[in-house]
Amino acid sequence: MAREVMEHLAVDKGIYVDATVGGGDHSAEILRNLRQGMLIAIDRDEEAIAFVRERLKGQSCRRAGVSSLLVHGNFADLDSIANTVPEIRQGVSGILFDLGLSRHQAVTPERGFSYQSDGPLDMRADRSTQKHTARDVVRHSSEAELARIIRDYGEERFHRRISRRIALVRSRLHTTGDLAEAVRSVVPFRFQAKAVARVFQAFRIAVNDELENLRCGLRQAIGLLAEGGRIVVLAYHSLEDRIVKQTFRDFANVGRIEILTRRPLRPSPAEVAVNPSARSARLRAATTLKSRLQAQAGAA
Numbered sequence: 001m002a003r004e005v006m007e008h009l010a011v012d013k014g015i016y017v018d019a020t021v022g023g024g025d026h027s028a029e030i031l032r033n034l035r036q037g038m039l040i041a042i043d044r045d046e047e048a049i050a051f052v053r054e055r056l057k058g059q060s061c062r063r064a065g066v067s068s069l070l071v072h073g074n075f076a077d078l079d080s081i082a083n084t085v086p087e088i089r090q091g092v093s094g095i096l097f098d099l100g101l102s103r104h105q106a107v108t109p110e111r112g113f114s115y116q117s118d119g120p121l122d123m124r125a126d127r128s129t130q131k132h133t134a135r136d137v138v139r140h141s142s143e144a145e146l147a148r149i150i151r152d153y154g155e156e157r158f159h160r161r162i163s164r165r166i167a168l169v170r171s172r173l174h175t176t177g178d179l180a181e182a183v184r185s186v187v188p189f190r191f192q193a194k195a196v197a198r199v200f201q202a203f204r205i206a207v208n209d210e211l212e213n214l215r216c217g218l219r220q221a222i223g224l225l226a227e228g229g230r231i232v233v234l235a236y237h238s239l240e241d242r243i244v245k246q247t248f249r250d251f252a253n254v255g256r257i258e259i260l261t262r263r264p265l266r267p268s269p270a271e272v273a274v275n276p277s278a279r280s281a282r283l284r285a286a287t288t289l290k291s292r293l294q295a296q297a298g299a300a
């Protein structure tokens with residue numbers, strides 16, 4: 001949904017933040033459209049930062065008045081990141097969150113996110129600072145805790161039997177293939193593919209604390225926006241989208257933002273045909289309004 005993202009970010013002059021730089025496609029597009037200012041591109045994954053550093057080399061330097069900064073960090077720490085980048089304190093003109101996994105993470109077996117190919121049960125977005133892998137969660141959580149993770153983060157109806165199975169064979173679960181097989185072994189054939197996908201989603205969310213990070217990141221992002229600044233979020237499952245919707249509502253109810261997308265935008269069938277992984281994308285966008293106090297002061 002690159003076109004819709006760029007339309008809603010309305011990149012012109014100012015400070016823009018790509019909170020999830022990934023492979024750098026959106027960042028490259030922001031830089032291309034930026035007339036004057038700075039792009040701050042963040043990712044939790046050091047491999048993404050290293051890749052994009054090479055990719056963007058020279059792209060901003062070629063134009064006077066345009067610069068970029070790559071930050072290895074968690075968007076849940078946006079306020080701390082802002083403290084180290086004085087430009088952010090001037091007010092951010094646009095901020096983008098493109099949630100979920102990058103293509104590189106999804107297709108690299110050693111990262112342990114994929115159930116299509118066998119790899120270690122890892123799933124850490126940030127291997128340099130996170131200690132606990134998916135294997136640790138599988139090994140050290142009680143059966144009840146496993147059931148809660150699979151129910152709450154995977155919305156999987158067979159959560160009880162799957163957690164029972166995982167608890168029973170946990171010492172033999174070393175790889176993503178082992179975990180997928182444990183799930184398949186207790187789920188009727190026609191539900192297996194979805195159940196495996198949901199269980200992997202659940203462990204990924206648990207390992208990376210994704211939902212709490214999103215709650216914190218969105219609130220801090222809105223706090224950093226300049227008046228008229230834009231926030232654009234691409235979510236890929238209903239748990240993420242619910243948080244985005246609720247956070248936007250909370251800020252809209254106190255007059256802090258105006259929601260630009262009454263309903264989330266979805267990719268066109270043509271886009272899904274070309275890029276099937278976009279099929280679950282939901283885009284929501286908002287713009288900041290003057291705070292009530294500022295508006296009253298202005299009116300007085």
Ligand SMILES: C[S@@+](CC[C@H](N)C(=O)[O-])C[C@H]1O[C@@H](n2cnc3c(N)ncnc32)[C@H](O)[C@@H]1O
Nearest residue numbers: 020022023024025026043044074075098101102
């Ligand atoms: C879908 S990809 C982004 C793709 C990117 N928009 C592009 O154009 O290539 C999501 C990225 O967000 C990163 N990410 C996920 N949670 C994060 C967090 N809490 N803080 C910073 N980055 C995060 C992931 O590491 C991943 O690289």
